[in-house]
Amino acid sequence: MQLAAIIRKELQLLSRDVHGLALLFVMPLVFILIMSMAMKDDFDRRSGVALDVLYTDEAGIEVTDAMLSDVADNDLFNLVEVGSVYPGGSLADAAAAVGADEYSFLLRILPGAFTSLDAKVAEITVAPGTSREVTQLFVASLRRAMAKQRILLMEKEIKEEIPEAEAYDFLEVSGAEDDELIDISYGFQANTVSEAPTSVQQNVPAWLVFSMFFVVVPLANTMINERQVGTLRRIRTIAVPGWKLILGKIVPYYFINQVQVVLMLMVGVWVVPLLGGDRLTLGDSFGGLALISSALSAAALGYAILIAVICRSTEQATTLGGAGNIILAALGGIMVPTHVMPEFMQSVTVVSPMSWGLQGFLDIFLRGGGVADVLPEVASLLLLGVIALAVALLAMRRQTV
């Protein structure tokens, strides 16, 4: 009965705290929408969506046409004919554009391509901003398309000479196009930055984590007001155990945190795409998601109660809690994504619990992680929450009401 009364009262107080509600729900919503859209192009480039490749086919034969068609089948490359951009097909203009990093490559199919087995087929000019890895990928893609056309040419010649060979599909026998011969599996490695998130994958969990820590403001304000106006003094003259008073704070704000998680994920899944952004993919582990959001809530609530206990005024709590959150966010890869940070700064992010929470979400959304994969982050967050709460309780016992 006592616990229910405290929980109900906390929810009533929060429901009338317009600023607190705005901080918990409107602020992350606005941040998610603005930042997901504002950073979309930058993230798209980093996440390797369709690199533009200028090309010109000076051979102009059926084989080179088929080869280019195979290269274009690769979603990573968007082939743009030089003539469609530069009237007259000026190679000098095309080279200049690649030199200025407007395109990743200039591909020139040479006039003598495929006229003999040793005839040069192509020349590639690589833009200065194109990485070595991407270059190797493009070259491999081109080689594969070229090899396929060579096999087809050889098949045609052999079948003309040897009619018995008609029954054989040389391409199938070569295995050049048979992806089933290779199994690919993606290894999971927590906290890696090798897999860069999309804008929505970064921003939804980042600002969600940020807003979950902002329970510090309404919670600390309520606790400090209770202390300042004598309500806590009155409550402590009533036979109500201290653990009920603390649990009565934790339970409603845990509930609020979980509502934040559900709402912000819904925004990522349904609202951001309506505005032209990518759809947030949630991964496959509901259990992992529940675990990481619960642990985050534990850390945020421990931190909030500690701030409420050590601050003497609501102004102090708002300043310390708010500024603390911003510093934790800046350090934790919330404001600046970890994968764009220099290596030194990436190693610094581990000091921020917001980073632990964000990495936990990214493990699930981005890296296919499950319950076992987020356990390190969950343990760290729970430990922080317990330590913060213990320190707060010790400090509270020393305070005179």
Next chain:
Amino acid sequence: MTDDARGVDGGEPRALVAAEGVAYRYDGAESPSLHDINIRVAQGSCFGLLGPNGAGKTTLISLLTGLLRVQDGSIRIGDYTFPRDAAAIKRMSALVPQEYAFYPTLTARENLEFFAGLYGIPAAERSARMEECIAVCSLEQVLDKRSQSYSGGIKRRLNLAIGLLTSPRLLYLDEPTVGIDAQSRHFILAAIERLQERGMTIIYTSHYMEEVEQLCDDVAIIDDGRVVLQEPTSTLLQGGSQVYVTPSGAPEPALLERLARELPAQWDGARLILTPGGEHTVSSLLQRLEQHAIGIERMQMGGHRLEEIYLGVTRTDLRA
């Protein structure tokens, strides 16, 4: 019928609250805030606890209500003692703090519901208990308005109503009329008198001496952490034999010292208080004043007021 059943204890009214040799020192404080406090509060009485700011009243109430742990001495409330029976003591008493100790963004009804839940009042009784408190404190008109919109008087009434939710045997009222208009004050004092008539024991602190005179059966004055006076109010206010002389000009300190040595005379900062008796008749005392060239602007015979006694025992110097 036993003394217990009659509510008397060896001829004395039975004490509901008995503090013996209570002392308390805050962590890091140079000296104790309370020294050897001994008070007895009779069951069903109203006990006035007076003292200047910082005298130790709040510390004593914090000890009596279990907010602070007793370091020295003992406190018995009813049949219970701290710390063993702290929960039982808390269940039988309630504190109405000086501050508006409720939630301003909640309505009076919501505040009452919250505290009723916290006090553990069963749901079946809650509605009736709330209705009674609402009626005693006349809150019907504002019940569903947020309490931050109330006047000071209504806030005081809500503060009191919350304290009455459990119909406690022992009620601590900490300056319940501070900062409100005469009408609200009159209403609250009348409500407290009705509670007394119902047998509730009240420990009352206030800086308004006339309220204490009106309400309290017994008075204790605390200063510098010590009980400097504890008497039944009726004894204190008995028409005394003193003569109050307001001189036409303030006498020199040396003269006041001499008068205090030679005569039954005390200076309270504004008046000389003469206590006739034996060889010192009223006329002889007034003659001696004349001999010392002390002109008399005004003279008042007998009739103590509590404020005079209070200032007499706590002195008139300002406190930090």
